[in-house]
Amino acid sequence: MTKNSAEQMNGAKAFIESLKKEGVDTIFGYPGGVLLHIYDEIYDCDLRHILVRHEQAAAHAADGYARATGKTGVCLATSGPGATNLVTGIATAHMDSIPIVAFTGQVTSSLIGNDAFQEANITGITLPITKHNYLVQKAEDIPKSIKEAFYIASTGRAGPVLVDITKDATINELKFSYPDKVELRSYKPTMKGNSKQIQNAAAMIVKAKKPVIYAGGGVIAANASSELYKLAELVSAPVTTTLMGMGAFPMDHPLFIGMPGMHGTKYANFSIQDSDLLIAVGVRFDDRVTSKLSSFASGAKIIHIDVDPAEISKNMAVDLPIVGDAKFVLEDLIPAVSEKIISGKTADWVKRVGQWKKEYPLAYKDDGTSIKPQFVIETLCEVAPDAIVATEVGQHQMWTAHYFKFKKPRKLITSGGLGTMGYGLPAAMGAKAGCPDQVVFDVAGDGSFQMNSQELATLVTNDIPVISVILNNGYLGMVRQWQELFYDCHYSHTDIIDSVDFVKLAEAYGALGLRVEKKSELKEAVQTAIQSGRPAVIDVRVDRGENVFPMVPAGASINELIDERKYGGI
Amino acid sequence: MTDIQSHTLSILVENHYGVLTRVAALFARRGYNIDSLAVGRTEDPDVSRMTIVVYGDDAVIEQVIKQLYKLIEVIKVIDLSQEEYVDRELALIKVAATSETRAEILQIVEIFRAKVVDVGSGTMMIEITGGSEKISAMEKLLRPFGIKELARTGKVGLLRGPKDTAKEK
Numbered sequence: 001m002t003k004n005s006a007e008q009m010n011g012a013k014a015f016i017e018s019l020k021k022e023g024v025d026t027i028f029g030y031p032g033g034v035l036l037h038i039y040d041e042i043y044d045c046d047l048r049h050i051l052v053r054h055e056q057a058a059a060h061a062a063d064g065y066a067r068a069t070g071k072t073g074v075c076l077a078t079s080g081p082g083a084t085n086l087v088t089g090i091a092t093a094h095m096d097s098i099p100i101v102a103f104t105g106q107v108t109s110s111l112i113g114n115d116a117f118q119e120a121n122i123t124g125i126t127l128p129i130t131k132h133n134y135l136v137q138k139a140e141d142i143p144k145s146i147k148e149a150f151y152i153a154s155t156g157r158a159g160p161v162l163v164d165i166t167k168d169a170t171i172n173e174l175k176f177s178y179p180d181k182v183e184l185r186s187y188k189p190t191m192k193g194n195s196k197q198i199q200n201a202a203a204m205i206v207k208a209k210k211p212v213i214y215a216g217g218g219v220i221a222a223n224a225s226s227e228l229y230k231l232a233e234l235v236s237a238p239v240t241t242t243l244m245g246m247g248a249f250p251m252d253h254p255l256f257i258g259m260p261g262m263h264g265t266k267y268a269n270f271s272i273q274d275s276d277l278l279i280a281v282g283v284r285f286d287d288r289v290t291s292k293l294s295s296f297a298s299g300a301k302i303i304h305i306d307v308d309p310a311e312i313s314k315n316m317a318v319d320l321p322i323v324g325d326a327k328f329v330l331e332d333l334i335p336a337v338s339e340k341i342i343s344g345k346t347a348d349w350v351k352r353v354g355q356w357k358k359e360y361p362l363a364y365k366d367d368g369t370s371i372k373p374q375f376v377i378e379t380l381c382e383v384a385p386d387a388i389v390a391t392e393v394g395q396h397q398m399w400t401a402h403y404f405k406f407k408k409p410r411k412l413i414t415s416g417g418l419g420t421m422g423y424g425l426p427a428a429m430g431a432k433a434g435c436p437d438q439v440v441f442d443v444a445g446d447g448s449f450q451m452n453s454q455e456l457a458t459l460v461t462n463d464i465p466v467i468s469v470i471l472n473n474g475y476l477g478m479v480r481q482w483q484e485l486f487y488d489c490h491y492s493h494t495d496i497i498d499s500v501d502f503v504k505l506a507e508a509y510g511a512l513g514l515r516v517e518k519k520s521e522l523k524e525a526v527q528t529a530i531q532s533g534r535p536a537v538i539d540v541r542v543d544r545g546e547n548v549f550p551m552v553p554a555g556a557s558i559n560e561l562i563d564e565r566k567y568g569g570i
Numbered sequence: 571m572t573d574i575q576s577h578t579l580s581i582l583v584e585n586h587y588g589v590l591t592r593v594a595a596l597f598a599r600r601g602y603n604i605d606s607l608a609v610g611r612t613e614d615p616d617v618s619r620m621t622i623v624v625y626g627d628d629a630v631i632e633q634v635i636k637q638l639y640k641l642i643e644v645i646k647v648i649d650l651s652q653e654e655y656v657d658r659e660l661a662l663i664k665v666a667a668t669s670e671t672r673a674e675i676l677q678i679v680e681i682f683r684a685k686v687v688d689v690g691s692g693t694m695m696i697e698i699t700g701g702s703e704k705i706s707a708m709e710k711l712l713r714p715f716g717i718k719e720l721a722r723t724g725k726v727g728l729l730r731g732p733k734d735t736a737k738e739k
Contacts, residue, residue, distance in 0.1 A: 128595060131640075186644055186645040308640070309639070310637055310639070312636075314633060314636075
């Protein structure tokens with residue numbers, strides 16, 4: 001259908017046609033009163049609709065789909081409670097700059113503002129957690145709004161866009177024609193970096209003796225991992241990646257120094273603090289990374305490359321900002337550096353960082369009597385090194401970031417900015433729906449898993465074999481850790497031991513349930529789950545008191561870490 | 571760190587549903603304080619102009635402007651305070667007036683080149699246009715007579731000379 005051959009149809013059909021024009025293949029949704037016309041079109045359309053069991057999961061699944069595939073994720077919910085249930089998922093995507101388009105039904109336009117049944121002002125509610133949103137009240141506005149929504153969601157600094165469509169707009173007729181391009185005079189993201197700034201950056205990089213590359217989610221969003229790799233090798237600079245940037249640089253590379261910040265490696269934090277040049281790419285100097293800002297990389301000049309001009313000097317004053325897409329900027333920066341670089345200039349620095357790496361490795365004590373959670377992650381990595389790993393939020397998330405050696409981008413799917421418990425299972429579902437040929441784990445804690453475990457039903461019904469691995473310590477572990485370290489072991493409302501039998505829960509939904517109580521059983525259980533081809537839950541009974549180390553206490557500088565040696569262990 | 575100063579931002583926005591809410595909500599959630607806000611159409615019916623007076627040091631104002639640009643419907647933001655510009659505000663002041671005080675009030679009105687727009691039993695309504703300081707000065711002088719009600723529009727402003735907000739850097 002081209003622009004010239006406009007076809008008469010109702011808004012609901014135009015909605016479906018618009019999604020097809022955007023290349024959408026999968027929608028995560030849940031029907032409701034104002035969506036009946038749309039669901040009548042979904043009834044016999046060839047888009048894959050996955051019926052979730054809670055709208056929050058639809059938003060997380062769209063987000064997981066987007067992170068794993070690089071395409072824009074789509075979710076759909078009805079007005080009122082359906083729409084408000086999306087809110088946590090939209091906020092999660094917003095904090096991590098993930099492209100999703102969330103569609104909501106709205107009450108008939110003449111009823112808006114009357115407190116009608118299942119009415120919620122969702123455009124108002126999502127104002128601060130969307131990149132942009134639309135209230136569509138006319139059928140003829142549906143194609144243009146959808147075109148713009150996908151464009152805005154996926155360009156510049158990506159993010160969620162919500163499109164709220166009234167019931168009458170889905171019923172009324174329009175002449176359908178889909179716009180070829182978007183024209184927004186007020187929205188033109190800068191993709192290419194300023195060439196003079198890039199030359200200046202190259203000069204700083206060539207001069208540096210102790211450079212560190214600090215890379216984040218912006219590198220993955222821009223698909224700039226290979227450029228990052230080239231730059232790192234060219235400069236021979238150690239690379240630290242944030243939680244959002246995990247996999248942007250291979251974790252088994254000798255220049256890789258782990259994650260920075262609160263639960264960063266000692267050698268990453270020491271390197272940042274001792275560096276003379278910090279090359280920050282696609283990062284936002286988040287407080288979990290910088291901790292005490294005034295002492296963060298205080299001896300270093302800072303180059304900050306980011307697609308969002310508002311991130312420049314928001315948290316951290318920098319010496320040289322470059323606004324642009326990480327891929328475009330790095331593509332220009334690499335030849336500029338390579339013209340002037342003198343090889344071997346950083347050799348002493350790399351050696352020193354290597355010594356820190358040897359001296360303060362990520363480590364845990366394994367006496368063989370209990371299952372250490374870190375060992376579980378190492379085992380997953382051993383059995384399925386190329387798997388996609390979604391996580392929930394808490395200790396297990398940090399252990400995953402430390403011990404699963406991601407080699408490629410779009411493999412770790414985790415809620416970094418918002419820290420949303422209950423994210424992992426539906427996000428893993430979205431990732432598996434988008435990448436059916438890959439092994440997909442949801443690494444969970446026993447607390448987080450209970451926040452969206454109803455999605456086991458969606459997995460089983462739609463035959464989406466995600467493997468949930470619960471590091472079950474019977475605690476809300478991260479909070480318990482803080483209570484142990486800073487609140488005199490007052491375990492206030494964090495002990496949740498034996499709240500549910502996860503194996504029976506899995507079986508109740510028709511999924512495979514496995515329990516692991518001995519180290520020796522673990523590997524086989526993981527292999528069994530993968531081979532079963534079914535959605536599975538592995539309940540691993542891990543050491544209850546294990547803590548995430550190293551750790552920077554709140555308000556300290558990032559080189560003031562505590563670890564199990566200093567703390568004396570549990 | 572620079573001084574905290576008043577900045578007059580001229581913001582051109584798409585004349586869309588909800589755009590005022592988006593701008594106002596941005597100021598609220600990022601913790602920027604609006605001193606005054608005036609909004610109306612421009613020479614282009616598709617474009618509205620907001621004039622916002624906000625206090626902050628240079629770093630804060632830079633963030634305000636960048637955050638405004640992140641709103642899809644914001645076309646242009648100019649910090650008028652960095653340029654040669656004219657700004658005006660209009661106020662209506664209803665002041666208590668008796669036969670004894672009326673002459674004195676009229677004298678103040680004349681000095682300020684204001685206008686009497688309504689006279690009631692025991693009150694006069696005065697319209698005054700000018701810079702914010704002028705309006706505040708007049709308000710101060712009228713206060714002893716008893717100000718019954720006061721309405722200020724908030725500041726509006728434009729660049730001096732041939733410069734055009736939409737085309738400035």
